[in-house]
Amino acid sequence: MDFDALLLSRIQFAFTIAFHIIFPSFTIGLASYLAVLEGLWLTTRNETFKTLYLFWVKVFAISFGMGVVSGVVMSYQLGTNWSVFSAVAGPVIGPLFAFEVLAAFFLEASFLGVMLFGWKKVGPGLHFASTVLVAFGTLTSAFWIISANSWMQSPSGFAGTVEEGLVAVDWLQVIFSPTFPERLAHMVLAAYLTTALVVAAASAYRLLRDATEPESAMALKMAIGMLAIVAPLQLLVGDLSGKDVLKHQPAKLAAIEAFWETRTEQPFHIAAWPDREIEGNHWELSIPKIGSLITAGSTEAEVQGLTAFAPEDRPPVFIVFWAFRLMVGLGLAMIALGFWGAWLAWRGRIARSPAFLRACVAMGPAGFVAVIAGWVVAEVGRQPYVIYGILRTEDAVSPIGAGSVSASLLAFLVVYGIVFSVGALYILRMLAEGPLAGAHEAPPTEDRPPGWALGAAPENPGGPEDPAKPAPREDR
Amino acid sequence: MPDIIEGPPEADAPPRPLARRLAWFIGLALAGMAATGAVAYSLRALLGLE
Numbered sequence A: 001m002d003f004d005a006l007l008l009s010r011i012q013f014a015f016t017i018a019f020h021i022i023f024p025s026f027t028i029g030l031a032s033y034l035a036v037l038e039g040l041w042l043t044t045r046n047e048t049f050k051t052l053y054l055f056w057v058k059v060f061a062i063s064f065g066m067g068v069v070s071g072v073v074m075s076y077q078l079g080t081n082w083s084v085f086s087a088v089a090g091p092v093i094g095p096l097f098a099f100e101v102l103a104a105f106f107l108e109a110s111f112l113g114v115m116l117f118g119w120k121k122v123g124p125g126l127h128f129a130s131t132v133l134v135a136f137g138t139l140t141s142a143f144w145i146i147s148a149n150s151w152m153q154s155p156s157g158f159a160g161t162v163e164e165g166l167v168a169v170d171w172l173q174v175i176f177s178p179t180f181p182e183r184l185a186h187m188v189l190a191a192y193l194t195t196a197l198v199v200a201a202a203s204a205y206r207l208l209r210d211a212t213e214p215e216s217a218m219a220l221k222m223a224i225g226m227l228a229i230v231a232p233l234q235l236l237v238g239d240l241s242g243k244d245v246l247k248h249q250p251a252k253l254a255a256i257e258a259f260w261e262t263r264t265e266q267p268f269h270i271a272a273w274p275d276r277e278i279e280g281n282h283w284e285l286s287i288p289k290i291g292s293l294i295t296a297g298s299t300e301a302e303v304q305g306l307t308a309f310a311p312e313d314r315p316p317v318f319i320v321f322w323a324f325r326l327m328v329g330l331g332l333a334m335i336a337l338g339f340w341g342a343w344l345a346w347r348g349r350i351a352r353s354p355a356f357l358r359a360c361v362a363m364g365p366a367g368f369v370a371v372i373a374g375w376v377v378a379e380v381g382r383q384p385y386v387i388y389g390i391l392r393t394e395d396a397v398s399p400i401g402a403g404s405v406s407a408s409l410l411a412f413l414v415v416y417g418i419v420f421s422v423g424a425l426y427i428l429r430m431l432a433e434g435p436l437a438g439a440h441e442a443p444p445t446e447d448r449p450p451g452w453a454l455g456a457a458p459e460n461p462g463g464p465e466d467p468a469k470p471a472p473r474e475d476r
Numbered sequence B: 001m002p003d004i005i006e007g008p009p010e011a012d013a014p015p016r017p018l019a020r021r022l023a024w025f026i027g028l029a030l031a032g033m034a035a036t037g038a039v040a041y042s043l044r045a046l047l048g049l050e
Helices: A005-044 A047-080 A083-117 A119-153 A171-175 A180-209 A214-248 A250-257 A290-296 A317-346 A354-362 A366-380 A402-433 B018-046
Strands: A158-161 A165-168 A268-275 A280-287 A385-387
Touching: A005 A047, A005 A119, A005 A180, A005 A366, A005 A402, A047 A083, A047 A214, A047 A402, A083 A119, A083 A165, A083 A171, A083 A385, A083 B018, A119 A171, A119 A180, A119 A385, A119 B018, A180 A214, A180 A317, A180 A354, A180 A366, A180 A402, A214 A250, A214 A290, A214 A317, A250 A268, A250 A290, A250 A317, A268 A290, A268 A317, A280 A290, A317 A354, A317 A366
Parallel strands: none
Antiparallel strands: A158 A165, A268 A280
16 A cells, blocks of 8 residues: 555545544534524523523533534545645535635634623523524534535536536535435434434433432433434435435445345345455345335345446445445444333333433443545545546645645544544533532632722521631530 | 523513613624634734735
8 A cells, every 4th residue: 555645635624624523423413403402491480491501502512623623624625635726626526615714713702701601691592592693603603514525426507517617607506416415314313313322321320329310310301302313314315325325326325235136126235245356245244125124115126236337436335335334333323212202211211221321421422423425435435536427536736745645634533532532531520510510509609809898797597607606506 | 709691580570671771782792703803803913914
Protein backbone atom coordinates (compact mmCIF):
# COMPACT_ATOMS: atom_id res chain seq x y z
CA MET A 1 0.00 0.00 0.00
CA ASP A 2 1.41 3.35 -1.08
CA PHE A 3 0.87 6.14 1.45
CA ASP A 4 0.58 8.93 -1.08
CA ALA A 5 -1.29 12.24 -0.68
CA LEU A 6 -4.52 10.61 -1.91
CA LEU A 7 -4.58 7.81 0.65
CA LEU A 8 -3.40 10.09 3.47
CA SER A 9 -6.06 12.69 2.58
CA ARG A 10 -8.71 9.99 2.60
CA ILE A 11 -7.51 8.72 5.99
CA GLN A 12 -7.49 12.28 7.33
CA PHE A 13 -11.00 13.03 6.08
CA ALA A 14 -12.32 9.70 7.38
CA PHE A 15 -10.73 10.30 10.78
CA THR A 16 -11.94 13.87 11.21
CA ILE A 17 -15.47 13.25 9.91
CA ALA A 18 -15.90 10.08 11.98
CA PHE A 19 -14.93 12.16 15.02
CA HIS A 20 -17.18 15.04 14.00
CA ILE A 21 -20.33 13.04 13.29
CA ILE A 22 -20.40 11.80 16.88
CA PHE A 23 -21.37 15.27 18.11
CA PRO A 24 -24.11 16.38 15.69
CA SER A 25 -25.68 12.93 15.79
CA PHE A 26 -26.03 13.50 19.55
CA THR A 27 -26.88 17.22 19.65
CA ILE A 28 -29.61 17.03 16.97
CA GLY A 29 -31.59 14.67 19.18
CA LEU A 30 -30.58 16.35 22.43
CA ALA A 31 -31.77 19.79 21.27
CA SER A 32 -35.20 18.37 20.48
CA TYR A 33 -35.22 16.52 23.82
CA LEU A 34 -34.46 19.79 25.63
CA ALA A 35 -37.32 21.52 23.81
CA VAL A 36 -39.67 18.71 24.88
CA LEU A 37 -38.45 18.87 28.50
CA GLU A 38 -38.89 22.64 28.69
CA GLY A 39 -42.29 22.47 27.03
CA LEU A 40 -43.40 19.83 29.52
CA TRP A 41 -42.09 21.93 32.42
CA LEU A 42 -43.94 24.99 31.13
CA THR A 43 -47.22 23.11 30.81
CA THR A 44 -47.06 20.93 33.95
CA ARG A 45 -44.65 22.88 36.23
CA ASN A 46 -43.32 19.47 37.26
CA GLU A 47 -39.89 20.16 38.78
CA THR A 48 -38.56 16.84 37.42
CA PHE A 49 -38.59 18.24 33.88
CA LYS A 50 -36.79 21.40 34.98
CA THR A 51 -34.07 19.42 36.79
CA LEU A 52 -33.60 17.20 33.73
CA TYR A 53 -33.44 20.25 31.45
CA LEU A 54 -30.80 21.96 33.57
CA PHE A 55 -28.75 18.76 33.61
CA TRP A 56 -28.91 17.87 29.91
CA VAL A 57 -28.40 21.48 28.75
CA LYS A 58 -24.90 21.34 30.25
CA VAL A 59 -24.14 18.17 28.29
CA PHE A 60 -25.60 19.83 25.19
CA ALA A 61 -23.42 22.94 25.56
CA ILE A 62 -20.20 20.92 25.77
CA SER A 63 -21.19 18.57 22.92
CA PHE A 64 -22.27 21.51 20.76
CA GLY A 65 -18.91 23.22 21.32
CA MET A 66 -16.97 20.10 20.39
CA GLY A 67 -19.19 19.62 17.33
CA VAL A 68 -18.45 23.15 16.15
CA VAL A 69 -14.70 22.80 16.60
CA SER A 70 -14.54 19.47 14.78
CA GLY A 71 -16.91 20.73 12.05
CA VAL A 72 -14.83 23.79 11.21
CA VAL A 73 -11.92 21.48 10.39
CA MET A 74 -14.06 19.66 7.82
CA SER A 75 -14.86 22.75 5.80
CA TYR A 76 -11.24 23.88 5.64
CA GLN A 77 -10.15 20.40 4.61
CA LEU A 78 -12.28 20.65 1.48
CA GLY A 79 -10.05 23.51 0.38
CA THR A 80 -6.69 22.23 1.58
CA ASN A 81 -6.88 18.51 0.68
CA TRP A 82 -9.68 18.35 -1.89
CA SER A 83 -9.18 21.53 -3.90
CA VAL A 84 -9.97 19.87 -7.26
CA PHE A 85 -13.29 18.67 -5.89
CA SER A 86 -13.98 22.17 -4.53
CA ALA A 87 -13.06 23.82 -7.83
CA VAL A 88 -15.16 21.42 -9.91
CA ALA A 89 -18.22 21.14 -7.66
CA GLY A 90 -17.99 24.39 -5.68
CA PRO A 91 -20.52 26.31 -7.82
CA VAL A 92 -23.09 23.58 -7.14
CA ILE A 93 -22.32 22.34 -3.66
CA GLY A 94 -20.79 25.48 -2.15
CA PRO A 95 -24.10 27.34 -1.67
CA LEU A 96 -25.52 24.35 0.23
CA PHE A 97 -22.70 24.59 2.76
CA ALA A 98 -23.11 28.38 2.88
CA PHE A 99 -26.81 28.01 3.65
CA GLU A 100 -25.92 25.53 6.38
CA VAL A 101 -23.71 28.12 8.04
CA LEU A 102 -25.97 31.13 7.52
CA ALA A 103 -29.39 29.60 8.11
CA ALA A 104 -28.63 26.88 10.60
CA PHE A 105 -25.37 27.40 12.40
CA PHE A 106 -25.95 31.08 13.13
CA LEU A 107 -29.46 30.26 14.35
CA GLU A 108 -28.05 27.71 16.77
CA ALA A 109 -25.13 29.87 17.89
CA SER A 110 -27.30 32.95 18.42
CA PHE A 111 -30.00 31.39 20.54
CA LEU A 112 -27.71 29.04 22.44
CA GLY A 113 -26.59 32.14 24.35
CA VAL A 114 -30.18 32.85 25.42
CA MET A 115 -30.65 29.18 26.33
CA LEU A 116 -27.61 29.10 28.58
CA PHE A 117 -27.44 32.56 30.11
CA GLY A 118 -30.88 34.12 29.80
CA TRP A 119 -33.69 32.14 31.44
CA LYS A 120 -34.24 34.69 34.24
CA LYS A 121 -33.35 37.61 31.99
CA VAL A 122 -35.79 36.90 29.12
CA GLY A 123 -38.47 34.98 31.02
CA PRO A 124 -39.92 31.49 30.39
CA GLY A 125 -41.73 32.22 27.10
CA LEU A 126 -38.81 33.75 25.20
CA HIS A 127 -36.44 31.17 26.67
CA PHE A 128 -38.63 28.34 25.40
CA ALA A 129 -38.70 30.04 21.98
CA SER A 130 -34.87 30.04 22.03
CA THR A 131 -34.71 26.34 22.87
CA VAL A 132 -37.11 25.54 20.04
CA LEU A 133 -35.08 27.72 17.64
CA VAL A 134 -31.86 25.93 18.59
CA ALA A 135 -33.58 22.56 18.03
CA PHE A 136 -34.88 23.83 14.68
CA GLY A 137 -31.37 25.06 13.85
CA THR A 138 -29.85 21.61 14.42
CA LEU A 139 -32.46 20.05 12.13
CA THR A 140 -31.88 22.74 9.49
CA SER A 141 -28.18 22.05 9.72
CA ALA A 142 -28.85 18.37 9.04
CA PHE A 143 -31.06 19.36 6.10
CA TRP A 144 -28.30 21.24 4.26
CA ILE A 145 -25.48 18.82 5.03
CA ILE A 146 -27.51 15.79 3.94
CA SER A 147 -28.63 17.74 0.89
CA ALA A 148 -24.98 18.34 -0.09
CA ASN A 149 -23.99 14.74 0.56
CA SER A 150 -27.04 13.36 -1.26
CA TRP A 151 -26.10 15.40 -4.31
CA MET A 152 -22.68 13.72 -4.22
CA GLN A 153 -24.45 10.32 -4.07
CA SER A 154 -26.97 10.99 -6.86
CA PRO A 155 -26.06 14.26 -8.61
CA SER A 156 -28.85 16.06 -10.46
CA GLY A 157 -29.80 19.54 -11.64
CA PHE A 158 -26.36 20.47 -12.98
CA ALA A 159 -24.56 20.94 -16.30
CA GLY A 160 -20.93 20.94 -17.40
CA THR A 161 -18.02 18.53 -17.18
CA VAL A 162 -15.20 17.86 -14.76
CA GLU A 163 -12.78 19.62 -17.12
CA GLU A 164 -14.78 22.84 -17.48
CA GLY A 165 -16.46 22.74 -14.07
CA LEU A 166 -20.02 22.01 -12.96
CA VAL A 167 -22.77 24.61 -12.66
CA ALA A 168 -26.28 24.35 -11.23
CA VAL A 169 -29.10 24.65 -13.74
CA ASP A 170 -31.97 23.71 -11.40
CA TRP A 171 -31.46 24.48 -7.72
CA LEU A 172 -34.50 22.52 -6.60
CA GLN A 173 -33.06 19.40 -8.24
CA VAL A 174 -29.69 20.11 -6.65
CA ILE A 175 -31.16 20.55 -3.15
CA PHE A 176 -33.75 17.78 -3.46
CA SER A 177 -31.66 15.22 -5.31
CA PRO A 178 -33.32 11.80 -5.76
CA THR A 179 -31.99 10.10 -2.61
CA PHE A 180 -32.27 13.17 -0.34
CA PRO A 181 -35.66 12.75 1.41
CA GLU A 182 -35.07 9.20 2.60
CA ARG A 183 -31.47 9.92 3.59
CA LEU A 184 -32.49 13.00 5.62
CA ALA A 185 -35.20 11.04 7.44
CA HIS A 186 -32.74 8.18 8.06
CA MET A 187 -30.12 10.53 9.56
CA VAL A 188 -32.54 12.50 11.74
CA LEU A 189 -34.06 9.31 13.13
CA ALA A 190 -30.54 7.97 13.72
CA ALA A 191 -29.75 11.12 15.69
CA TYR A 192 -32.90 10.72 17.81
CA LEU A 193 -32.01 7.09 18.48
CA THR A 194 -28.45 8.01 19.42
CA THR A 195 -29.69 10.57 21.93
CA ALA A 196 -32.33 8.22 23.33
CA LEU A 197 -29.69 5.53 23.89
CA VAL A 198 -27.35 7.95 25.70
CA VAL A 199 -30.18 9.30 27.88
CA ALA A 200 -31.32 5.74 28.62
CA ALA A 201 -27.78 4.61 29.47
CA ALA A 202 -27.08 7.58 31.78
CA SER A 203 -30.45 7.18 33.52
CA ALA A 204 -30.06 3.41 33.88
CA TYR A 205 -26.59 3.90 35.34
CA ARG A 206 -28.05 6.22 37.99
CA LEU A 207 -30.96 3.87 38.71
CA LEU A 208 -28.59 0.96 39.29
CA ARG A 209 -27.22 3.05 42.17
CA ASP A 210 -30.49 4.54 43.39
CA ALA A 211 -33.68 2.98 42.04
CA THR A 212 -35.80 5.72 43.66
CA GLU A 213 -34.32 8.70 41.77
CA PRO A 214 -37.45 10.13 40.08
CA GLU A 215 -35.56 12.24 37.51
CA SER A 216 -33.62 9.25 36.15
CA ALA A 217 -36.76 7.08 36.12
CA MET A 218 -38.63 9.74 34.14
CA ALA A 219 -35.74 10.22 31.69
CA LEU A 220 -35.46 6.45 31.19
CA LYS A 221 -39.17 6.14 30.41
CA MET A 222 -38.98 8.99 27.89
CA ALA A 223 -35.91 7.47 26.22
CA ILE A 224 -37.44 4.00 26.02
CA GLY A 225 -40.67 5.45 24.61
CA MET A 226 -38.59 7.09 21.88
CA LEU A 227 -36.69 3.86 21.18
CA ALA A 228 -39.84 1.72 21.04
CA ILE A 229 -41.41 4.01 18.43
CA VAL A 230 -38.45 5.31 16.42
CA ALA A 231 -36.29 2.15 16.17
CA PRO A 232 -38.90 0.14 14.17
CA LEU A 233 -39.66 3.26 12.11
CA GLN A 234 -35.96 3.56 11.32
CA LEU A 235 -36.00 0.02 9.92
CA LEU A 236 -38.73 1.02 7.45
CA VAL A 237 -37.01 4.29 6.47
CA GLY A 238 -33.70 2.42 6.08
CA ASP A 239 -35.43 0.00 3.71
CA LEU A 240 -36.71 2.92 1.62
CA SER A 241 -33.20 4.36 1.54
CA GLY A 242 -31.91 0.95 0.41
CA LYS A 243 -34.40 0.95 -2.47
CA ASP A 244 -32.91 4.32 -3.54
CA VAL A 245 -29.45 2.76 -3.52
CA LEU A 246 -30.67 -0.06 -5.79
CA LYS A 247 -32.05 2.50 -8.24
CA HIS A 248 -29.28 5.10 -8.22
CA GLN A 249 -26.13 3.29 -7.03
CA PRO A 250 -26.47 -0.39 -8.03
CA ALA A 251 -22.74 -1.09 -7.52
CA LYS A 252 -23.03 0.09 -3.92
CA LEU A 253 -26.03 -2.17 -3.34
CA ALA A 254 -24.16 -5.13 -4.81
CA ALA A 255 -21.30 -4.42 -2.38
CA ILE A 256 -23.68 -4.04 0.58
CA GLU A 257 -25.14 -7.50 -0.16
CA ALA A 258 -21.97 -9.11 -1.57
CA PHE A 259 -23.80 -9.98 -4.80
CA TRP A 260 -21.30 -10.95 -7.53
CA GLU A 261 -23.52 -12.40 -10.24
CA THR A 262 -26.44 -10.61 -11.88
CA ARG A 263 -29.43 -12.90 -11.41
CA THR A 264 -32.93 -13.38 -10.10
CA GLU A 265 -33.52 -15.10 -6.74
CA GLN A 266 -30.45 -13.53 -5.16
CA PRO A 267 -29.71 -15.09 -1.75
CA PHE A 268 -29.51 -12.95 1.38
CA HIS A 269 -26.08 -13.31 2.94
CA ILE A 270 -26.37 -13.10 6.72
CA ALA A 271 -22.59 -13.38 6.89
CA ALA A 272 -19.92 -13.85 4.22
CA TRP A 273 -16.26 -13.30 3.43
CA PRO A 274 -16.28 -11.30 0.17
CA ASP A 275 -13.03 -10.98 -1.75
CA ARG A 276 -12.44 -8.75 -4.78
CA GLU A 277 -9.49 -10.88 -5.91
CA ILE A 278 -11.60 -13.99 -6.49
CA GLU A 279 -14.72 -11.97 -7.44
CA GLY A 280 -16.76 -14.00 -5.01
CA ASN A 281 -17.24 -14.96 -1.38
CA HIS A 282 -14.86 -17.38 0.32
CA TRP A 283 -17.77 -18.63 2.42
CA GLU A 284 -21.29 -17.44 3.08
CA LEU A 285 -24.22 -18.10 5.41
CA SER A 286 -27.25 -17.36 3.27
CA ILE A 287 -31.01 -17.61 2.94
CA PRO A 288 -31.97 -18.49 -0.67
CA LYS A 289 -34.02 -16.00 -2.75
CA ILE A 290 -34.50 -13.52 0.12
CA GLY A 291 -31.81 -11.13 -1.17
CA SER A 292 -33.91 -10.26 -4.23
CA LEU A 293 -37.01 -9.91 -2.06
CA ILE A 294 -35.38 -7.54 0.44
CA THR A 295 -33.55 -5.37 -2.07
CA ALA A 296 -36.00 -5.30 -5.00
CA GLY A 297 -39.33 -6.38 -3.49
CA SER A 298 -39.65 -9.75 -5.29
CA THR A 299 -37.75 -13.03 -5.32
CA GLU A 300 -38.07 -12.99 -9.13
CA ALA A 301 -36.45 -9.56 -9.46
CA GLU A 302 -33.09 -9.49 -11.23
CA VAL A 303 -30.48 -7.67 -9.15
CA GLN A 304 -27.10 -6.68 -10.56
CA GLY A 305 -23.96 -8.24 -9.12
CA LEU A 306 -20.52 -6.63 -8.88
CA THR A 307 -19.22 -8.43 -11.99
CA ALA A 308 -21.65 -6.31 -14.01
CA PHE A 309 -19.33 -3.35 -13.33
CA ALA A 310 -15.74 -2.89 -14.47
CA PRO A 311 -13.26 -3.78 -11.69
CA GLU A 312 -12.12 -0.16 -11.46
CA ASP A 313 -15.72 0.97 -10.86
CA ARG A 314 -16.43 -1.36 -7.92
CA PRO A 315 -16.41 -0.12 -4.30
CA PRO A 316 -14.46 -2.00 -1.61
CA VAL A 317 -16.82 -4.87 -0.82
CA PHE A 318 -15.58 -6.24 2.49
CA ILE A 319 -15.81 -2.94 4.41
CA VAL A 320 -19.21 -2.00 2.98
CA PHE A 321 -20.69 -5.47 3.54
CA TRP A 322 -19.65 -5.68 7.20
CA ALA A 323 -20.33 -2.01 8.07
CA PHE A 324 -23.89 -2.49 6.82
CA ARG A 325 -24.36 -5.62 8.93
CA LEU A 326 -22.99 -3.85 12.00
CA MET A 327 -25.45 -0.99 11.48
CA VAL A 328 -28.45 -3.27 10.92
CA GLY A 329 -27.46 -5.59 13.78
CA LEU A 330 -27.32 -2.66 16.20
CA GLY A 331 -30.62 -1.36 14.82
CA LEU A 332 -32.28 -4.70 15.58
CA ALA A 333 -30.79 -4.63 19.09
CA MET A 334 -32.29 -1.13 19.56
CA ILE A 335 -35.73 -2.42 18.53
CA ALA A 336 -35.41 -5.30 21.00
CA LEU A 337 -34.31 -2.93 23.79
CA GLY A 338 -37.22 -0.59 23.05
CA PHE A 339 -39.80 -3.37 23.14
CA TRP A 340 -38.27 -4.89 26.28
CA GLY A 341 -38.35 -1.51 28.01
CA ALA A 342 -41.92 -0.79 26.85
CA TRP A 343 -43.05 -4.14 28.25
CA LEU A 344 -41.31 -3.45 31.59
CA ALA A 345 -42.81 0.07 31.72
CA TRP A 346 -46.26 -1.40 31.09
CA ARG A 347 -45.66 -3.77 34.02
CA GLY A 348 -44.38 -0.85 36.16
CA ARG A 349 -40.93 -2.43 36.63
CA ILE A 350 -38.72 -0.44 34.30
CA ALA A 351 -36.58 1.11 37.05
CA ARG A 352 -36.29 -2.11 39.06
CA SER A 353 -34.97 -4.60 36.51
CA PRO A 354 -31.18 -4.80 36.92
CA ALA A 355 -30.77 -6.90 33.75
CA PHE A 356 -32.63 -4.32 31.67
CA LEU A 357 -30.78 -1.40 33.25
CA ARG A 358 -27.42 -3.08 32.54
CA ALA A 359 -28.52 -3.70 28.94
CA CYS A 360 -29.36 0.02 28.62
CA VAL A 361 -25.90 0.99 29.90
CA ALA A 362 -24.25 -1.47 27.49
CA MET A 363 -26.24 -0.06 24.57
CA GLY A 364 -25.31 3.57 25.38
CA PRO A 365 -22.63 3.88 22.65
CA ALA A 366 -24.60 1.77 20.11
CA GLY A 367 -26.13 4.80 18.39
CA PHE A 368 -22.73 6.36 17.71
CA VAL A 369 -21.34 3.08 16.37
CA ALA A 370 -24.38 2.55 14.14
CA VAL A 371 -24.18 6.12 12.78
CA ILE A 372 -20.48 5.77 11.94
CA ALA A 373 -21.09 2.33 10.39
CA GLY A 374 -23.92 3.81 8.31
CA TRP A 375 -21.73 6.61 7.04
CA VAL A 376 -19.00 4.09 6.18
CA VAL A 377 -21.58 2.27 4.03
CA ALA A 378 -22.60 5.55 2.37
CA GLU A 379 -19.13 6.94 1.73
CA VAL A 380 -17.03 3.82 1.07
CA GLY A 381 -19.92 2.43 -0.98
CA ARG A 382 -19.77 5.51 -3.24
CA GLN A 383 -16.14 4.77 -4.16
CA PRO A 384 -14.29 5.03 -6.46
CA TYR A 385 -16.21 8.27 -6.97
CA VAL A 386 -16.43 11.38 -4.83
CA ILE A 387 -19.33 12.62 -7.01
CA TYR A 388 -21.02 9.43 -8.11
CA GLY A 389 -20.43 8.69 -11.79
CA ILE A 390 -18.90 12.16 -12.36
CA LEU A 391 -15.64 12.74 -10.48
CA ARG A 392 -13.34 10.01 -9.22
CA THR A 393 -11.81 10.37 -5.76
CA GLU A 394 -8.29 9.99 -7.15
CA ASP A 395 -8.92 12.98 -9.44
CA ALA A 396 -10.38 15.18 -6.68
CA VAL A 397 -7.36 15.44 -4.38
CA SER A 398 -5.22 18.60 -4.09
CA PRO A 399 -1.81 18.71 -5.81
CA ILE A 400 0.04 18.54 -2.49
CA GLY A 401 2.80 16.34 -1.16
CA ALA A 402 2.37 13.37 1.13
CA GLY A 403 4.60 15.09 3.71
CA SER A 404 2.21 18.00 4.18
CA VAL A 405 -0.78 15.70 4.61
CA SER A 406 1.15 13.43 6.99
CA ALA A 407 2.09 16.41 9.17
CA SER A 408 -1.47 17.73 9.38
CA LEU A 409 -2.84 14.21 9.96
CA LEU A 410 -0.40 13.72 12.83
CA ALA A 411 -1.40 17.11 14.28
CA PHE A 412 -5.08 16.16 14.08
CA LEU A 413 -4.42 12.82 15.79
CA VAL A 414 -2.62 14.51 18.68
CA VAL A 415 -4.95 17.51 19.10
CA TYR A 416 -8.14 15.49 18.74
CA GLY A 417 -6.77 12.85 21.08
CA ILE A 418 -6.17 15.44 23.81
CA VAL A 419 -9.09 17.87 23.32
CA PHE A 420 -11.84 15.36 22.72
CA SER A 421 -10.64 12.86 25.30
CA VAL A 422 -10.83 15.59 27.94
CA GLY A 423 -14.27 16.69 26.68
CA ALA A 424 -15.64 13.15 26.50
CA LEU A 425 -14.31 12.28 29.97
CA TYR A 426 -15.88 15.43 31.41
CA ILE A 427 -19.25 14.53 29.87
CA LEU A 428 -19.01 10.94 31.12
CA ARG A 429 -18.21 12.16 34.63
CA MET A 430 -21.17 14.52 34.51
CA LEU A 431 -23.47 11.73 33.31
CA ALA A 432 -22.25 9.46 36.11
CA GLU A 433 -23.07 12.12 38.73
CA GLY A 434 -26.60 12.40 37.39
CA PRO A 435 -29.18 15.20 37.21
CA LEU A 436 -29.39 15.76 40.96
CA ALA A 437 -25.71 16.65 41.42
CA GLY A 438 -25.73 20.32 42.40
CA ALA A 439 -29.45 20.69 41.69
CA HIS A 440 -30.36 21.31 45.31
CA GLU A 441 -27.38 23.43 46.31
CA ALA A 442 -28.18 26.74 47.96
CA PRO A 443 -28.03 29.71 45.59
CA PRO A 444 -24.79 31.70 45.80
CA THR A 445 -24.91 34.47 48.41
CA GLU A 446 -24.34 37.97 47.17
CA ASP A 447 -21.33 39.93 48.26
CA ARG A 448 -22.30 42.19 51.12
CA PRO A 449 -20.82 45.65 50.77
CA PRO A 450 -20.13 47.69 53.89
CA GLY A 451 -23.19 49.62 54.98
CA TRP A 452 -25.63 47.20 53.39
CA ALA A 453 -28.98 47.34 55.22
CA LEU A 454 -28.96 43.64 56.06
CA GLY A 455 -25.23 43.47 56.61
CA ALA A 456 -25.65 42.41 60.23
CA ALA A 457 -28.19 39.67 59.45
CA PRO A 458 -26.90 36.09 59.38
CA GLU A 459 -26.28 34.59 55.89
CA ASN A 460 -28.04 31.39 56.90
CA PRO A 461 -30.90 32.27 59.28
CA GLY A 462 -31.45 29.46 61.74
CA GLY A 463 -28.19 27.80 60.68
CA PRO A 464 -25.25 26.99 62.92
CA GLU A 465 -23.75 30.47 62.43
CA ASP A 466 -26.96 32.27 63.42
CA PRO A 467 -26.29 33.99 66.79
CA ALA A 468 -30.05 34.12 67.39
CA LYS A 469 -30.30 30.35 67.28
CA PRO A 470 -30.16 28.71 70.73
CA ALA A 471 -26.93 26.82 71.37
CA PRO A 472 -27.36 23.06 71.61
CA ARG A 473 -27.51 21.80 75.15
CA GLU A 474 -24.42 19.83 76.00
CA ASP A 475 -26.09 17.86 78.80
CA ARG A 476 -28.30 15.89 76.41
CA MET B 1 -18.33 28.55 42.09
CA PRO B 2 -21.78 29.67 40.93
CA ASP B 3 -23.32 27.77 38.04
CA ILE B 4 -22.98 29.87 34.85
CA ILE B 5 -26.05 28.26 33.27
CA GLU B 6 -29.02 30.29 34.41
CA GLY B 7 -32.09 28.50 35.73
CA PRO B 8 -35.69 29.69 35.41
CA PRO B 9 -37.06 32.53 37.54
CA GLU B 10 -38.60 31.57 40.87
CA ALA B 11 -42.29 30.70 40.67
CA ASP B 12 -43.33 33.67 42.83
CA ALA B 13 -40.93 36.18 41.25
CA PRO B 14 -42.69 39.07 39.46
CA PRO B 15 -42.02 39.11 35.71
CA ARG B 16 -39.54 41.68 34.46
CA PRO B 17 -40.81 44.42 32.11
CA LEU B 18 -41.35 43.13 28.57
CA ALA B 19 -39.04 45.75 27.04
CA ARG B 20 -36.21 44.65 29.31
CA ARG B 21 -36.77 40.97 28.54
CA LEU B 22 -36.82 41.66 24.80
CA ALA B 23 -33.67 43.75 25.09
CA TRP B 24 -31.87 40.85 26.81
CA PHE B 25 -33.24 38.41 24.21
CA ILE B 26 -31.94 40.47 21.29
CA GLY B 27 -28.70 41.35 23.08
CA LEU B 28 -27.84 37.75 23.93
CA ALA B 29 -28.73 36.59 20.41
CA LEU B 30 -26.52 39.27 18.85
CA ALA B 31 -23.71 38.45 21.29
CA GLY B 32 -23.89 34.78 20.28
CA MET B 33 -23.80 35.72 16.61
CA ALA B 34 -20.91 38.12 17.17
CA ALA B 35 -18.92 35.48 19.07
CA THR B 36 -19.43 33.01 16.19
CA GLY B 37 -18.40 35.61 13.63
CA ALA B 38 -15.32 36.55 15.66
CA VAL B 39 -14.18 32.93 15.83
CA ALA B 40 -14.79 32.47 12.09
CA TYR B 41 -12.80 35.58 11.11
CA SER B 42 -10.02 34.65 13.56
CA LEU B 43 -9.69 31.26 11.86
CA ARG B 44 -9.62 32.91 8.44
CA ALA B 45 -6.91 35.29 9.62
CA LEU B 46 -4.96 32.40 11.14
CA LEU B 47 -4.99 30.59 7.81
CA GLY B 48 -4.02 33.75 5.94
CA LEU B 49 -7.16 33.78 3.81
CA GLU B 50 -8.41 36.99 2.21
